Amino acid sequence: MSDLALSIRGLRKAYASGTEALKAVDLDIRHGEIFALLGPNGAGKTTLISIVCGLVTATEGTVLVDGKHWRDDYRHARTRIGLVPQELNTDQFEPVWNTVAFSRELFGKPKDDARVEEILRSLTLWDKRKNIIKDLSGGMKRRVMIAKALAHEPDILFLDEPTAGVDVELRKEMWALVRTLRERGVTIILTTHYIEEAEEMADRVGVINRGELILVENKTTLMKKLGRKELHLQLTEPMAQVPPGLADWGLKLDGDGSQLTYVFDGTAERTGIPTLLSALRDQGISFKDLDTKSSSLEDIFVGLIHAGNGASK
Numbered sequence: 001m002s003d004l005a006l007s008i009r010g011l012r013k014a015y016a017s018g019t020e021a022l023k024a025v026d027l028d029i030r031h032g033e034i035f036a037l038l039g040p041n042g043a044g045k046t047t048l049i050s051i052v053c054g055l056v057t058a059t060e061g062t063v064l065v066d067g068k069h070w071r072d073d074y075r076h077a078r079t080r081i082g083l084v085p086q087e088l089n090t091d092q093f094e095p096v097w098n099t100v101a102f103s104r105e106l107f108g109k110p111k112d113d114a115r116v117e118e119i120l121r122s123l124t125l126w127d128k129r130k131n132i133i134k135d136l137s138g139g140m141k142r143r144v145m146i147a148k149a150l151a152h153e154p155d156i157l158f159l160d161e162p163t164a165g166v167d168v169e170l171r172k173e174m175w176a177l178v179r180t181l182r183e184r185g186v187t188i189i190l191t192t193h194y195i196e197e198a199e200e201m202a203d204r205v206g207v208i209n210r211g212e213l214i215l216v217e218n219k220t221t222l223m224k225k226l227g228r229k230e231l232h233l234q235l236t237e238p239m240a241q242v243p244p245g246l247a248d249w250g251l252k253l254d255g256d257g258s259q260l261t262y263v264f265d266g267t268a269e270r271t272g273i274p275t276l277l278s279a280l281r282d283q284g285i286s287f288k289d290l291d292t293k294s295s296s297l298e299d300i301f302v303g304l305i306h307a308g309n310g311a312s313k
């Protein structure tokens with residue numbers, strides 16, 4: 001077995017319309033990881049996974065699936081990869097069992113009722129096996145899509161925006177489900193534009209914007225490396241504006257003038273906090289409480305996208 005589940009090199013896609021959806025993307029996916037591909041609408045996420053899954057042809061580039069070329073050895077790639085698309089793409093009038101069992105056969109796998117039962121049970125769909133899909137709740141329908149994708153026992157699973165448009169409860173349920181799949185050894189690549197989803201679930205995060213993979217990083221390293229921190233000071237007396245003597249600190253006044261926010265580099269030797277506090281004292285500003293907070297992946301993401309868009313103009 002190759003060290004990598006997927007090895008993507010120089011993948012480029014120009015649609016007939018002229019849109020350059022992917023610009024020479026290189027990406028390695030390790031066995032057993034959860035990788036979140038994060039990007040705004042139209043960034044190229046669906047195009048990337050559609051190419052890897054053999055649904056869209058690449059203009060250039062190669063993908064190795066567990067070391068084997070995905071087109072030369074497409075049978076291998078097909079058996080190893082499962083895809084849960086964004087849209088419900090199954091016959092809504094079929095019972096759950098038939099849909100999942102049929103999916104397995106479509107991939108040339110021998111009929112195996114015990115295996116189908118195992119998949120349905122693991123996704124808590126067993127009690128619904130005879131139900132017609134259209135009568136299921138939104139959450140159950142999504143589970144059917146996952147069961148379909150797992151029916152041929154792939155070990156690399158793509159989830160295209162698994163929680164787009166679902167409520168908070170269902171989102172958490174999906175997250176738990178994805179973690180369970182990973183515990184069973186499935187490598188997971190999910191696309192999302194919800195930063196909290198990447199933050200909650202991923203081992204590594206890739207940020208894609210305008211067809212370019214602008215960053216791939218271990219999630220915790222990313223947050224540590226790029227994470228700015230905020231110092232919040234709850235003032236004893238609210239202020240109408242930041243005094244001119246503190247103008248150089250880039251302070252922000254919030255909460256009806258009762259909170260001062262100072263943004264600093266949490267990884268720097270010198271944060272500037274002691275100097276700021278004495279400058280406040282000199283100005284006669286007192287505070288009753290203070291706390292610091294790490295900036296979220298969201299702040300990092302927005303910063304990166306802005307930097308990327310600026311650079312490409």
Ligand SMILES: Nc1ncnc2c1ncn2[C@@H]1O[C@H](COP(=O)(O)OP(=O)(O)OP(=O)(O)O)[C@@H](O)[C@H]1O
Pocket residue numbers: 015016017019020021039040041042043044045046047048193
């Ligand atoms: N079949 C197609 N023909 C022409 N252009 C396309 C086609 N599919 C996608 N595109 C364009 O390619 C770019 C990337 O689209 P893609 O769907 O891959 O982005 P995405 O990151 O998945 O977006 P979303 O989050 O909205 O699904 C967009 O500009 C899109 O309009």
